[in-house]
Structure formats: C-alpha cells, structure tokens
Amino acid sequence: MVPPLALDIDGTLTTADGRIDPRVFERLPTWDAPVVFATGKAFPYPVALATFLGLPIRVVAENGGVVHADGETSIRANPAAPQAAAEAFLERGGSLGWGTDETVNRWRETEVAAAPDADESLLRSVAASTDDVDLIDTGYAFHLTSPTVSKGDGLRLVAEALELAPDAFVAIGDSENDVSTFDVVGRSYAVANADQAATTAADVVLEESFADGTMAVLDTLHTAANR
Known part of the structure; x- marks a missing residue:
C-alpha cells in the first residue's frame, strides 16, 4: 500500500510561478492513504485546498500553530x-x-x-x-x-488522531519550516528548489523542482507499492 503523505504547499505543490500544479487535482484525490497538508499558510488556505480536492481536512497550518484532524481544530499558540x-x-x-x-x-x-x-x-x-x-x-x-510549535509537532497530533505512527508518513517540502516534519516522518524528500535547511535535513534531495519533484516522488511510491 502507498504511505500516508505530509505535503507542504508553496514550492512543493506549486509551479515556479506560484500556481497549484493541475496534476495535484488528478493525483491526490486518488491517493489510497491519508494526505496531510502541512504549511505556513493561514488555516483557510489548506482547508480550501483539501475541500476542492475532495479530501478529508487534515491540516497543519501556520507552521504548527493551527492543527485540524478528526473534525476538530486546535489553536496551539498564543498570537x-x-x-x-x-x-x-x-x-x-x-x-x-x-x-x-x-x-x-x-x-x-x-x-x-x-x-x-x-x-x-x-x-x-x-x-x-x-x-x-x-x-x-x-x-x-x-x-x-511561536517557538513552542512546529509543523512536526502538528503532524504528530494529526497522526495520533489517525491512529498512525508519524514515521509511517512520507514528507515532501522545500523550506526550513519543513525540517521539523522531516525529523518525525519515516522518509523525507526535498524538491530541487528547496533551501539549504531543507536539503540538509531531507533523506533525499530530488533532481526535479516544485511540483515536478512531488509528482516524481508519488510515481516512485506508487510503483513500489504495486510491485
């Protein structure tokens, strides 16, 4: 079976000019495992993305400040x-x-x-x-x-709600705010446009940039799951 995913949005599911890559709308709705959007964006953005993809709302927003899973929203930091x-x-x-x-x-x-x-x-x-x-x-x-929250801690909460271990997840990201996610998952990928912090922390640094890199990972995971 394919693994659950923890996906950044900007720079990871987007094109170089900042648009959501249309392939996201083809691939993610058919992914046969939970998909979590872990982002620095404000809460409504990943909620909208999950909704338009027809996916359950599993979100780590504001770099871990807001987490939504199992129908409940947790505000985890004082603004x-x-x-x-x-x-x-x-x-x-x-x-x-x-x-x-x-x-x-x-x-x-x-x-x-x-x-x-x-x-x-x-x-x-x-x-x-x-x-x-x-x-x-x-x-x-x-x-x-707030220094008391991170994407990685947020993913732990979502994983707990899903009754999954955080290291069951595969994470894909591009920035220093993805390092904490990379630290808790089982395997992590940095797209080629990632910053130094992300590339240093990732298990694999991809040759492809932006959503091209993410699609390459999904292809690899899907192929491995169907061998």
Whole structure:
C-alpha cells in the first residue's frame, strides 16, 4: 500500500510561478492513504485546498500553530507575542510589505507574516529581542511565530488522531519550516528548489523542482507499492 503523505504547499505543490500544479487535482484525490497538508499558510488556505480536492481536512497550518484532524481544530499558540513583535517592527520603521492586501494576515490566528522583501535584518533584531518569538523564512514570507510549535509537532497530533505512527508518513517540502516534519516522518524528500535547511535535513534531495519533484516522488511510491 502507498504511505500516508505530509505535503507542504508553496514550492512543493506549486509551479515556479506560484500556481497549484493541475496534476495535484488528478493525483491526490486518488491517493489510497491519508494526505496531510502541512504549511505556513493561514488555516483557510489548506482547508480550501483539501475541500476542492475532495479530501478529508487534515491540516497543519501556520507552521504548527493551527492543527485540524478528526473534525476538530486546535489553536496551539498564543498570537500575542508575534503580534507585539510585528507592532514593534512597524514602530521601528519596518513594513510588512503586502501593501493594501490584507488577506495574507487577515485569517492568521497564531502568527504574523511579512513579505519576502521586508527588512530582514530589522525583523531578526525584533524577533531576537524576545524569547517568545521565532522568525522563520520560508522563501515566500517571513513568519513571526511561536517557538513552542512546529509543523512536526502538528503532524504528530494529526497522526495520533489517525491512529498512525508519524514515521509511517512520507514528507515532501522545500523550506526550513519543513525540517521539523522531516525529523518525525519515516522518509523525507526535498524538491530541487528547496533551501539549504531543507536539503540538509531531507533523506533525499530530488533532481526535479516544485511540483515536478512531488509528482516524481508519488510515481516512485506508487510503483513500489504495486510491485
């Protein structure tokens, strides 16, 4: 049988220009094992993706800050410290960088995201000034988040709800926020466009980038399961 999957979204299920690869809609609905979306995106995004794929909603969102499995949503971090850090960043002349687009942070419940062209040095200075905030660079955003949560811990909760061991999962990702997921699963893959943290932590670094890499892994797993 094919293994359950823990899949990042941005850079992993997308094309180079940020669109969901259409093959995702062909392959994942027929995957004969649980699929968990583990992402830095706000909770509604992976919920919508699972819904439109016709999959059960199994989600680790906001880098582990929000987890949904077995019909229940768990808010696992207090947003007060990340929000205070974001306010301090703005007071010191920083900009979150999204312009008038409020959708990036509108539905976030445990963290604050800044655009990838935001002032990184200032963000890191602000985050370093408190023990209650971590800064995660996913390549698509800087996340001011709680150090008490991670994608890996979130996946453990989903696996428990599914009565599966975390090491039963195969994970695919592209960023430093996927390292904690790679640490708890049985096998991990970094797509070729992954950052150094992800490629160092992964069991396998793929030759293919973005969703091409993910599709290659799914092909390999499917072939192995049907031998």
